[in-house]
Amino acid sequence: MEAAETNLTAKRARGLDRAFEILEFLRNQKNPMRPNEIASQIGAPRSSVYELVNLLLRNQILEFADGDGRVYLGRKLYFLGAAYEKQFDFTRECENALETIARETRETAQFCMLDGNKYTVVRMKEGARPFRISSDVGQSVPIPWTASGRLLVGHMSDQEILDFIPSQDFQLPNGEWLDPKEFLREVRDATQQGEFTFDSIVDSFTHCFAVPVVNAEHRCVATLCLVSPREDGLANREKYLQCLKKAASALGFPAPP
Amino acid sequence: MEAAETNLTAKRARGLDRAFEILEFLRNQKNPMRPNEIASQIGAPRSSVYELVNLLLRNQILEFADGDGRVYLGRKLYFLGAAYEKQFDFTRECENALETIARETRETAQFCMLDGNKYTVVRMKEGARPFRISSDVGQSVPIPWTASGRLLVGHMSDQEILDFIPSQDFQLPNGEWLDPKEFLREVRDATQQGEFTFDSIVDSFTHCFAVPVVNAEHRCVATLCLVSPREDGLANREKYLQCLKKAASALGFPAPP
DNA sequence: CTTGCATGTCCATTATAACGAACATATGAT
């Protein structure tokens, strides 16, 4: 056939990939949905989605969520996730660390990791202030928007980083574009210093602190961070950083992910 | 072809099913394994397993666990599991319930559900005794071996139950066989009473209490149970049951799974 | 050295999975 020049000729997607696309989509929607709706939203053939959804239902990876045909993530995923958590048991130590940090600083403490090529808050402990600053656990956020992002990609080469982060993620919430060169500089700097702090890009009133949690190979596999009102952040900078670093070094991490 | 009489002619397995078979296998092994090893253990073609493992690695469903080719359940599963947990938020209430029960009784309290056609402990709070009785969270156990099992299948018909539970699961750990008829009687009785207690089948020194946690349709979707030394169980029977039932009725459950 | 085993890669074959399009049905708006 002639139209071979662009290989965008609507390739067939693999069942496995579609399946995980469905799971990821439901995770982002945070609500049960109809197969039909899923198909149209993710741009997949309906017949394929129906078949996959049935397969996933059979495996308890999905479950019917209401008596009305809507499906959502299933129990099996919980069990598998729990098994992961048990093996790489960051939770327990992590919870302690966040507890300590939140108590000592009275600010909101977070434990963050990469989720694919996005940043996400895995665990959070809100601070003790009357007006607390918090964010959603499990949300996927563009890496360049976050302080932690500067540390989490520190083990990659410049080229790898640029290939890894979707280019549109350099557009900040206010519409401005962050120069990738500038970002790379900050990455190198942050990684070398073992810290990164800045006035948050995603709003106008918070200051963010991030320090790396490293594994045996000295690779940053997660971060501990603190979100504070700007003036308090500036006033307590050294104290906060020290608190974070102490907690981070106490978190012993095993294998290289 | 002639050999059509048995359709055991080594059908091709579906990628998705094999994939989940791999995940489930790793979950049971509780340890990272080589693709090769996985293939031989689950009796799947090596080439298929290698291809699937690579696909799963790409999707972060699996991760390399040591620098040595071994793979284990990945971070994405944790995130998906967390999303499930958030939607059907049994965890928070559940933790409270277990806490209360364990405090009031000083015995080990558990929150249990079905995992496919097995019984599993989802959450546990150990009691306050000098010698505590506990069991592994996340282990799959034959339904007939447990007190909770009598309640968890209560919504099915006799025939459905017998089809659902693998027949060899009626063989108890000591080798004896439990008569399915007897089991069905106990199921009906337990479901009607809203409780089941017995001297545990899996050991010689514990007594188990189980009460149902029901959803809006009055279907048992989980159980709360208590594991105590036999004499204490007998001595405190009414008190323990009342404590469990109070906690169970406080656990409000939403949709039908 | 040879042999065997465990591990990983590559490739041709063919059973089948993903797909699109047609069909079926209900619901609500015009």
Next chain:
DNA sequence: ATCATATGTTCGTTATAATGGACATGCAAG
């Protein structure tokens, strides 16, 4: 009544995924 939209099902076609077997490598036992 008519149309549009959302939902779910069925089926034939064809691209391709699952498979077995050949090949390559490293390592340890004989």
